[in-house]
Amino acid sequence: MAQPTVDMLIIGAGPSGLYAAYYAGFRGFSVAVMDSLPELGGQVTALYPEKLIYDVAGYPAIKGQDLVDAMVEQAASANPRYLLGQTAEQLVEADDHVEITTSDGTVVQAKTVLITGGIGTFAPRSLPGAEQWEGRGLMYFVPRLDELAGRDVLIVGGGDSAFDWAVSLEHIARSVTLVHRRRGFRAHAGTVEKVLASSVRVLVPYEVDTIHGTDTIESVVVRDNSGTEASESLNVQAVVGALGFIADLGPFTHWGLEQRKRHILVDQAMRTNLPRVFAAGDIVDYDGKVKLISVGFGEAATAVNNASVVIDPSLHVFPGHSSDND
Structure with a gap:
């Protein structure tokens, strides 16, 4: 296949x-984005497109989708090449680039790789003994809220x-x-207080014993x-x-990446132990890691800026402020 x-x-x-x-794209780099899902948005699109998100700067609350x-509109300015419905299977290191072979045989040559999840990184924890009810009323996420209307x-x-x-x-x-x-x-804590003050009935410490139905x-x-x-x-x-x-790190486990608690270990520059591979978002771990979407944005910018000197050694890690480009 062609080698972009x-x-x-x-x-991810x-x-x-x-x-x-x-x-x-803001830093002037050419970009390809790969994900195993057939559409953009990762877990947000797949799991909770209608759920309100509260930790994004500038939005008191915003629906996931x-x-x-x-x-997606913002990213379009970088003219990214999207490789959707594909997983990154193999990584081969070369002197000035890495080669990633995807699940459909495409070989992508890239000066740097940034892993942000998106290849089936997380599987839902299942409710013990309830497998037979999946698709029959049991779900692990709610893509459409109106599916539960009146129930x-x-x-x-x-x-x-x-x-x-x-x-x-x-x-x-x-x-x-x-x-x-x-x-x-x-x-x-704020969400807990809101639920406790609502019409939602909260039972603790309780757990599911049996599920019944036809x-x-x-x-x-x-x-x-x-x-x-009591029951x-x-x-x-x-x-x-x-x-x-x-x-579940999937194919990443075969790449030689250093891991901790089934996450990719990175340093303060979002560097992994592989010279041209960086990582950001929920898939990474480091001392003091906080799993918020807003933190992932900062990690992504940190990774891109530190990758810039790998892409082109004449560049600087700090590009200046975006407002300076006006």
Whole structure:
């Protein structure tokens, strides 16, 4: 197949990857963006396009798909070449570039690579013993909120996703109940307070015991795990297992990348242990790492700027402020 040659190959077309594409174009680099999904936006598009996002500067709240649409428009200024529906399988290092072979046999030559996830990096944690109910009322994300309109919904989990879904579904579903196996929550304190003050029923410390129904879910028995063994049957037609995700580096595990806790380890410049490979976003780990979309934007810019001197040694890491170009 043809061998596209670019200054930077970005693996992952989520928010961090799209911002990196824009910023690489701002620095004058040619860019290709690869993702295993058939459309842009990464996990935001695939998992929660209608969920409100609160940690993006300039937006008190913005729907996931609206954010992706704006970022695609911004990235267009870099004229990126998109390689969608493809995964990065093999990496071969050369003196002045790397070669990435994709799942369909395309070979991409790039002076640098920036990994921002996007190749099936995260798989949802499943609800134990409930596999037979998937597609029959059990889901692990809610692409369209209106699918649950007028239904009684049980949300399982105590993190940000669980509480975000509770807020989003309160006035769409007929009723919303949230159960968590611990008394404490991992979600943002403000969102927790909002849910506790809403019509959402919160049961802690409870966990799912059994799911009942015929063709679809009709009820769920939840059990108090504090020692009382009290249980309650809830009439629900949908269960959202907001239990978080399990990191899976996939082909990256064969590239010789240094890892920590199933994430790619980077330094303060977003450099990996491979000379021409950088990483940013949720897929990376370093001391003090905070997993926010806004942090991913900063990491992407840091990675692009530090990659610039690898692409062209005559350049400087700091390009000056964008306002200086007016």
